[in-house]
Amino acid sequence: xxxxxxxxxxxxxxxxxxxxxxxxxxxxxxxxxxxxxxxxxxxxxxxxxxxxxxxxxxxxxxxxxxxxxxxxxxxxxxxxxxxxxxxxxxxxxxxxxxxxxxxxxxx
Amino acid sequence: xxxxxxxxxxxxxxxxxxxxxxxxxxxxxxxxxxxxxxxxxxxxxxxxxxxxxxxxxxxxxxxxxxxxxxxxxxxxxxxxxxxxxxxxxxxxxxxxxxxxxxxxxxxxxxxxxxxxxxxxxxxxxxxxxxxxxxxxxxxxxxxxxxxxxxxxxxxxxxxxxxxxxxxxxxxxxxxxxxxxxxxxxxxxxxxxxxxxxxxxxxxxxxxxxxxxxxxxxxxxxxxxxxxxxxxxxxxxxxxxxxxxxxxxxxxxxxxxxxxxxxxxxxxxxxxxxxxxxxxxxxxxxxxxxxxxxxxxxxxxxxxxxxxxxxxxxxxxxxxxxxxxxxxxxxxxxxxxxxxxxxxxxxxxxxxxxxxxxxxxxxxxxxxxxxxxxxxxxxxxxxxxxxxxxxxxxxxxxxxxxxxxxxxxxxxxxxxxxxxxxxxxxxxxxxxxxxxxxxxxxxxxxxxxxxxxxxxxxxxxxxxxxxxxxxxxxxxxxxxxxxxxxxxxxxxxxxxxxxxxxxxxxxxxxxxxxxxxxxxxxxxxxxxxxxxxxxxxxxxxxxxxxxxxxxxxxxxxxxxxxxxxxxxxxxxxxxxxxxxxxxxxxxxxxxxxxxxxxxxxxxxxxxxxxxxxxxxxxxxxxxxxx
Numbered sequence: 001x002x003x004x005x006x007x008x009x010x011x012x013x014x015x016x017x018x019x020x021x022x023x024x025x026x027x028x029x030x031x032x033x034x035x036x037x038x039x040x041x042x043x044x045x046x047x048x049x050x051x052x053x054x055x056x057x058x059x060x061x062x063x064x065x066x067x068x069x070x071x072x073x074x075x076x077x078x079x080x081x082x083x084x085x086x087x088x089x090x091x092x093x094x095x096x097x098x099x100x101x102x103x104x105x106x107x
Numbered sequence: 108x109x110x111x112x113x114x115x116x117x118x119x120x121x122x123x124x125x126x127x128x129x130x131x132x133x134x135x136x137x138x139x140x141x142x143x144x145x146x147x148x149x150x151x152x153x154x155x156x157x158x159x160x161x162x163x164x165x166x167x168x169x170x171x172x173x174x175x176x177x178x179x180x181x182x183x184x185x186x187x188x189x190x191x192x193x194x195x196x197x198x199x200x201x202x203x204x205x206x207x208x209x210x211x212x213x214x215x216x217x218x219x220x221x222x223x224x225x226x227x228x229x230x231x232x233x234x235x236x237x238x239x240x241x242x243x244x245x246x247x248x249x250x251x252x253x254x255x256x257x258x259x260x261x262x263x264x265x266x267x268x269x270x271x272x273x274x275x276x277x278x279x280x281x282x283x284x285x286x287x288x289x290x291x292x293x294x295x296x297x298x299x300x301x302x303x304x305x306x307x308x309x310x311x312x313x314x315x316x317x318x319x320x321x322x323x324x325x326x327x328x329x330x331x332x333x334x335x336x337x338x339x340x341x342x343x344x345x346x347x348x349x350x351x352x353x354x355x356x357x358x359x360x361x362x363x364x365x366x367x368x369x370x371x372x373x374x375x376x377x378x379x380x381x382x383x384x385x386x387x388x389x390x391x392x393x394x395x396x397x398x399x400x401x402x403x404x405x406x407x408x409x410x411x412x413x414x415x416x417x418x419x420x421x422x423x424x425x426x427x428x429x430x431x432x433x434x435x436x437x438x439x440x441x442x443x444x445x446x447x448x449x450x451x452x453x454x455x456x457x458x459x460x461x462x463x464x465x466x467x468x469x470x471x472x473x474x475x476x477x478x479x480x481x482x483x484x485x486x487x488x489x490x491x492x493x494x495x496x497x498x499x500x501x502x503x504x505x506x507x508x509x510x511x512x513x514x515x516x517x518x519x520x521x522x523x524x525x526x527x528x529x530x531x532x533x534x535x536x537x538x539x540x541x542x543x544x545x546x547x548x549x550x551x552x553x554x555x556x557x558x559x560x561x562x563x564x565x566x567x568x569x570x571x572x573x574x575x576x577x578x579x580x581x582x583x584x585x586x587x588x589x590x591x592x593x594x595x596x597x598x599x600x601x602x603x604x605x606x607x608x609x610x611x612x613x614x615x616x617x618x619x620x621x622x623x624x625x626x627x628x629x630x631x632x633x634x635x636x637x638x639x640x641x642x643x644x645x646x647x648x649x650x651x652x653x654x655x656x657x658x659x660x661x662x663x664x665x666x667x668x669x670x671x672x673x674x675x676x677x678x679x680x681x682x683x684x685x686x687x688x689x690x691x692x693x694x695x696x697x698x699x700x701x702x703x704x705x706x707x708x709x710x711x712x713x714x715x716x717x718x719x720x721x722x723x724x725x726x727x728x729x730x731x732x
Contacts, residue, residue: 016113026113043114088111 001074003028003055003062009079009088010058020044025054025061028077028090029068038071040090126258128288128491129249130296130483133238133262133276135194136318138162139477140245141484142253148300148484150477153248159476160248163191164240166227174244187214188227193241196223196234197279198272222275235279242283259288261487263479266292266324266335269507288490294324295333296482297446301470304328309443310336310435314461314469316424317449319345323428325435325442337434339427344420346383346451352416353379353408357394361404371399386410387453414456421460428464445469450476505530509564509586509594512549514539514650515643516558521586524554531587535601538582539651541658542574546582550596550609556636557643567609569598577654638692645695649687652699653680656706659713667712679705 005013017023025048029041045063048054053069055062064072076091129142129151137159141150150158157176165178166188173181182189190213201215201223214226224231242262249257262285264276273290280287291299294313298304303311308328315322322340326333354375357363363371378396385392391409398404432439445465451457452475461469473481510520513536522532538546546569553561572580581601588594597608656676664673683698 013113027116040111041114042111043116046116088113090111 003057003064003072003074004076005057005060005062006076006078007058009077010060012079012088013060017044022046024048025063027063027065028072028075029065030071040072041068042088126491127249127253127255128258128484128487129253129260130291130480130485130487131242131245131260131262132293132296132477132480132483133194133241133264133279134162134317134479135192135320136162137476138241138245139480140249141477141480142249143484143488144253148481148488150480150484151249151252153244154251160241160244161191162194162241163189164193164237165189166229166232168228172229172240174241188229190225190227190232190237193234193237197238198269198275199223199234235275236282238276238279239282242280242285246283246285257285258491259286259487261289261291261296261483261490262287263291263293263296263483265322266294266338288487291483291486292324292333292335293448293479294322294326294335294338294446296479296486297448298326298328298333298444298482299485300473300478300482301444301446303444303446304333306443310437310441311444311446312428312431312442312465313446313448314424314428314452315340315448316451316457317345318451319343319347321345321424321427323424323431325431325437327435336437337431339431339434341423341427344423345449346454348420349383349417349451349454350376350379352420353382353413356408356412356416357396357404357406360406361396361398363398368399382408383413383454386413387455410455417454417456418460421454421457424457425460425464428461439465442467446478447471447475448478505588507552507562508554509588510551510561511536511584512551512558515647517640517643518551518553518556518558518561521584522588526588531585533583533585536582536584536598537578538572538575538580539577540654541576543577543580544572544574545570546572546598548584548596548598548609550594555632556640560632560636564594565596565609567596567598567607569600569605569607571603571605572600573603577651642690642692642695645692645699646687649683649695649699652702653683656680656702659709663713663716664709667716668709672709676702676705676709 013026017025023044023046025045027041027043027045029043030038031041045061048063049065051066052063053066055064062077071094072090072092074093078089078091080086080089127142129140130148132139132141138161139150139159141148143149152158153160153175155176160175161179163175163178163182165173165181165185167173172178178189179191182191199222201217216224216226216231222233222235224233225237246257246260260280262276262280264273268276276290277287294315297313297315298311306328308330310325310327313322313324313326315324320340320342321344322338324338325336327336354372357375357379358365363375374396378394382392382394386408389410391407393405394408395403395405432442442465445461445467447458447461447469452461452469452471458469458471505522505524505526508520508524509522510518511534513519519534519536521534522530526532536546547566548569549558549566550564551558551561552564555561569582572582583599583601585597585599586594587597593610595608595610597606599606657680660668660673660676668676679698679702683695683702686694686698689695
């Protein structure tokens with residue numbers, strides 16, 4: 001399985017990393033918090049830990065810690081625009097239910 | 108699902124994490140703190156269940172200061188160490204405070220800084236420190252009832268507060284360990300509490316009648332920003348005066364003499380106040396008071412009688428209302444909503460008369476004592492980022508225009524009054540004389556056209572301008588006011604890049620009255636000012652013509668002018684010198700155009716001469732290429 005990115009998402013990540021001037025890739029993960037149980041984490045990565053899994057897709061290194069991988073394995077990361085807002089979107093096959101606002105989810 | 112943004116490592120926000128933010132109404136008599144919980148703004152009570160914290164601080168010799176009702180109760184026993192109404196001293200110089208403080212029992216001490224201090228048993232305290240003690244109490248109350256630290260607060264200030272008073276308020280908050288997200292004008296907060304900011308653009312009135320003061324503000328909502336169009340008020344008119352009116356009525360009815368003892372008078376005021384409050388709900392109330400001989404007097408006060416007693420007092424509020432409408436250049440019909448603030452607006456007669464005056468039902472649904480704090484809480488919630496859907500961000504504005512002195516003692520406004528801050532505005536200026544290498548910049552604050560009528564903020568110089576003919580240099584002057592209201596001014600000569608700048612720190616000492624005066628003057632003298640500006644501009648133009656002509660005559664007057672022509676020009680020029688000293692604009696205008704006519708031939712000849720000079724020694728072919 002692993003993690004994939006859409007073309008748009010990959011382009012944006014590379015652009016963001018370039019703007020930031022440092023960082024080896026993008027960390028995706030989950031935190032146990034929020035009204036539906038879990039919430040996504042999306043952060044820049046400066047250092048890869050030894051237990052991390054690293055996926056490479058379209059020139060982007062995606063780093064996931066082992067605990068999170070269980071919940072997001074198979075996810076496709078997309079970047080979209082909705083009205084005035086734009087940002088990343090997780091297309092996660094593991095999700096069974098998410099809260100109304102979509103900030104957190106259950107598997 | 109929600110769209111996500113990339114965070115810095117380890118800084119991802121938890122979803123639905125509510126950042127605690129509060130709104131604080133730091134009042135002269137009472138202060139309140141409010142917050143938004145689950146979407147509903149509400150004021151927070153202290154441990155005793157009181158929402159209103161009296162703005163009174165009692166300093167004690169060996170223990171922490173006491174703030175609130177307990178301090179207020181101690182005021183009569185310990186007047187020197189119990190400070191109330193400290194808001195009136197915020198941002199004021201010693202002289203202003205002394206003027207205000209002549210009726211007050213406090214002992215003021217001069218200090219090295221601009222701010223006066225009040226002497227108490229616990230030491231000398233500045234108004235900022237005393238306000239900080241009130242804010243600390245509110246902060247503690249909020250954190251106890253919310254169970255966590257506050258991220259930030261919005262504090263309200265009167266619309267007429269100047270930079271110095273606003274800065275003093277911010278200093279007090281910093282001292283209390285509060286992070287000020289923004290200061291907000293009190294009338295604006297009241298309008299926000301009623302959600303007027305979400306409505307269409309329009310003009311609203313905020314009628315604020317408290318215990319001892321009255322303020323009326325006219326606000327305009329424009330592109331999401333509330334501008335204060337005009338404010339006015341009466342610093343000695345409020346609910347206390349209504350209590351006095353009832354007390355006098357009782358004294359008359361019960362034949363109590365004017366020389367009644369202190370305790371009797373206090374009982375009288377207490378009974379009067381209760382009667383006033385009772386008449387908000389019912390049509391009549393029984394008044395019962397113990398007389399000095401131990402017997403009781405009992406009478407009935409109807410709402411009609413009460414209305415008669417206070418009618419003239421309430422009508423006094425309509426005078427400032429009329430004035431603000433005139434200042435704002437609008438009529439009562441232009442007002443969309445009228446917001447009622449302050450406990451005294453509970454009196455039905457006040458609502459009636461205000462409704463009549465503005466021709467619409469005033470908004471009274473929110474507790475008028477809490478409405479300002481609630482509006483501040485709503486704003487704080489948005490600023491803390493709890494309400495991502497709301498695009499509304501109210502902005503601070505500059506209370507008075509900021510500008511530069513130009514030739515002729517005129518003020519060129521660079522940032523006009525009511526401009527939302529932070530803001531940066533640039534304007535190009537030039538030199539007045541040939542070969543001028545320095546420029547003196549004089550920064551002013553105020554609405555009037557002449558330097559002498561505005562307040563001087565700072566002066567600095569730009570040196571090292573390359574020598575050029577008058578008007579050729581391009582000097583860009585940039586005024587920048589940051590989010591905290593601090594002004595910095597930078598001047599840069601465009602060709603060489605020479606620059607110079609200054610930071611203007613808000614100086615303490617401009618009083619409410621002065622600022623209101625400055626505003627009112629600018630309205631009252633609008634016509635004179637406009638005339639004066641035209642005159643000064645003509646005078647400056649005359650100076651420039653004379654300057655340029657003198658230089659031209661010196662250069663080649665002998666070669667190009669016959670003695671007769673020379674004499675003619677001299678006469679015209681002398682005439683201009685004479686009339687420009689006077690104040691007749693038309694005469695100056697005429698003299699300039701006459702001089703212009705007299706020098707037309709001379710100008711043409713100079714032009715030809717310089718073209719000839721440029722062409723001499725060149726073949727025509729050279730120019731055809």
